[in-house]
Amino acid sequence: MSDLEALIENLCTHRQRTGFQDKDLICRKIIMIPIHRAVEFMFPPSRLESIIRMRIRLFGDSSITLGGVPVTWVPTNFFRILAYLLLEESSQSISCSKLAQIFWSDSDQSHALINLRQSLARIRRFQDQYALNLIRADAMFVSLNLEQVEAGLVWIDALDLLKVFQDGDIKSVLEYSEECRGSLLAQYLPQQSDFDNWLDVKRAKLHEVLTSPR
Structure with missing residues (x-):
């Protein structure tokens, strides 16, 4: 599994409770724009930082790690x-x-x-x-x-x-x-x-x- 695929899986896991699991849509968003913009529409501000933050x-x-991946x-x-x-x-x-x-x-x-x-x-x-x-x-x-x-x-x-x-x-x-x-x-x-x-x-x-x- 590539880093991008692992990140997509991680994003979908975080959205299971709300039912948003459209991987194709997530893929299109990630490919089109930077990752921190890609997930803004999927997560409330209070959760966004922990999901997309890169830790060095x-x-x-x-x-x-990026989003825990x-x-x-x-x-x-x-x-x-x-x-x-x-x-x-x-x-x-x-x-x-x-x-x-x-x-x-x-x-x-x-x-x-x-x-x-x-x-x-x-x-x-x-x-x-x-x-x-x-x-x-x-x-x-x-x-x-x-x-x-x-x-x-x-x-x-x-x-x-x-x-x-x-x-x-x-x-x-x-x-x-x-x-x-x-x-x-x-x-x-x-x-x-x-x-x-x-x-x-x-x-x-x-x-x-x-x-x-x-």
Whole structure:
């Protein structure tokens, strides 16, 4: 079963009580317009967010779910670029040349940029498939667009963590330490790049903050 078919099944399951189970209509709506528009007519506002919200986890084994359905294929560098921009770049934007050098520091600049362009192309195709507009790129910069997060359509655990630390509430930090089980991007093994060195340092710092007594 594809991700789209699984999502359709999930949508129909939520509508069984009201008798709305026309999969053909749901399919046509999903194909024609983004998913969050496709289901607006089927769900009251109080239920809509839980049905269509995309949840992105960077702690532990990185994963994405949409409407509770796991997304089975995500480009590897989607999670890596997202984590770096969220946790390292205060402007949430970085030049392509700098990002390429960080991720492919064992290659010369020209090959590193080729690798980056290929990764961004895969990320773009993935985002288009799910009407996602989180990572943006042009000829010069790669940046984050958090409009869908602010609209409540996308949730990211690492972004919640940043907000908790900014608020400075000790109780919230302790509660969040239970939510963030596993290290940052836990499934990725070191490959001796500058990014991997950054990830090792960031993991250690986050572990210290989340486990230190308060």
